Amino acid sequence: MIARNILAAIAATLYVLSSVPAFADVVAVIGTGRMGGAIGPRFAETGHTVIYGSRTPTSEKVTALVAQTGNGARAETSAKAIAEADIIVLALLWQATEDLIKANVDNLDGKIVFDITNATLKALQPDRNGAVESSAGELIQGWAPKSKVVKAFNTVGYHIVADPAQAGGPVTVPLVGNDQEAMERVADLVQAMGFETMILGGIEQAHVLEGMASLYFVPYGSGRFDEAFEYYFRKGTAPAGIGSAQVRGADSKKPE
Numbered sequence: 001m002i003a004r005n006i007l008a009a010i011a012a013t014l015y016v017l018s019s020v021p022a023f024a025d026v027v028a029v030i031g032t033g034r035m036g037g038a039i040g041p042r043f044a045e046t047g048h049t050v051i052y053g054s055r056t057p058t059s060e061k062v063t064a065l066v067a068q069t070g071n072g073a074r075a076e077t078s079a080k081a082i083a084e085a086d087i088i089v090l091a092l093l094w095q096a097t098e099d100l101i102k103a104n105v106d107n108l109d110g111k112i113v114f115d116i117t118n119a120t121l122k123a124l125q126p127d128r129n130g131a132v133e134s135s136a137g138e139l140i141q142g143w144a145p146k147s148k149v150v151k152a153f154n155t156v157g158y159h160i161v162a163d164p165a166q167a168g169g170p171v172t173v174p175l176v177g178n179d180q181e182a183m184e185r186v187a188d189l190v191q192a193m194g195f196e197t198m199i200l201g202g203i204e205q206a207h208v209l210e211g212m213a214s215l216y217f218v219p220y221g222s223g224r225f226d227e228a229f230e231y232y233f234r235k236g237t238a239p240a241g242i243g244s245a246q247v248r249g250a251d252s253k254k255p256e
Contacts, residue, residue: 024048025189028085030078030100031092032062035116038162039091039153044071046192051085053078083107087189088147089114094136101143109146112182114189115206116153118213137176137206148182150175151206152190152197154213155231164194172196172233174212176205198233 029040030053040050050073054062057075066073075081082088082104090097094117101108119136137151152175153161160167173195177183180199187197200208212231219227 025086026051026084027087027089028053028078028081029089029091030081031090032065032075033091033093034158035153035161036089036091037065038158039089039116040065040073041069042161042193043089043189044069044073046189047071048189049073051076051081053081079104079107085111087112087114089116090140091116093117094119097136097140098143101140105144108144111147112185113140113144113147113149114153114186115140115149115151118154118210134204135207135210137203137210141178141203148177148179149203150177150179150183150186151203151209152186154209155216156195157216157228157230160230161193167230170196170232171230172198174209174231174233175199176201176203176209178203196232198235 024047026049027040027043028051029036029043032040032052032054036052040052044050049071050069052062052066052069052073052075054075054077056062057077062075066075076084078100088108088111090100090113092100097117115137117136117140119139135151136154137149141147141149152173156171156173160171164171173190175183175186175190175197176199177186183199187199190197216229216231219225219229
């Protein structure tokens with residue numbers, strides 16, 4: 001009986017250790033709407049300290065979200081949250097993003113900016129007020145050139161972020177950015193929440209992901225809720241024996 005109890009204690013200890021991240025970050029979640037309220041608790045669940053950035057950090061709504069999040073979470077002004085954080089998650093309306101980035105650009109230097117925003121793309125809706133030529137991701141990287149912008153989670157519903165099991169199967173989060181190490185770190189964070197990831201290129205590809213988001217919202221915008229979907233990229237489907245020489249536009253450099 002003693003031996004069994006010892007083994008059980010060891011197993012419990014190993015489980016706890018395996019659940020703790022190799023290193024925990026302080027994550028500023030800027031925005032306390034549906035997406036911010038979904039992703040903040042997920043970061044806390046995976047061992048990170050969350051600081052919500054809000055215009056009303058002491059409001060009843062934000063206070064309730066902080067209590068729900070736990071793990072030492074708190075709310076501050078967006079500027080203070082950004083200054084204290086290792087990673088900044090942009091979970092706010094696109095219309096508010098430019099002013100926020102430009103007002104806090106010095107405190108973004110060297111930090112990962114986890115961009116969930118979606119701008120209206122002029123190529124898709126040329127007559128829409130505020131539509132952009134490039135993409136939200138590219139603009140944010142331009143406004144904060146010393147930050148490490150990684151576009152992620154902009155193609156996933158807030159309810160799936162909160163509980164990936166609601167999708168009934170795997171969900172892939174595509175990532176783009178200019179800093180490989182930052183993208184790999186974000187991939188680790190996203191995988192810890194129960195998602196698959198795929199790194200798809202530089203920040204210039206953000207317009208593709210934002211176009212995917214436009215498609216994602218079509219069933220919702222037209223009231224066809226029974227047709228709502230989540231993205232899942234099926235890996236391992238390349239033709240047998242294919243090499244770089246057969247792929248148009250592939251990098252011809254051979255791996256060292």
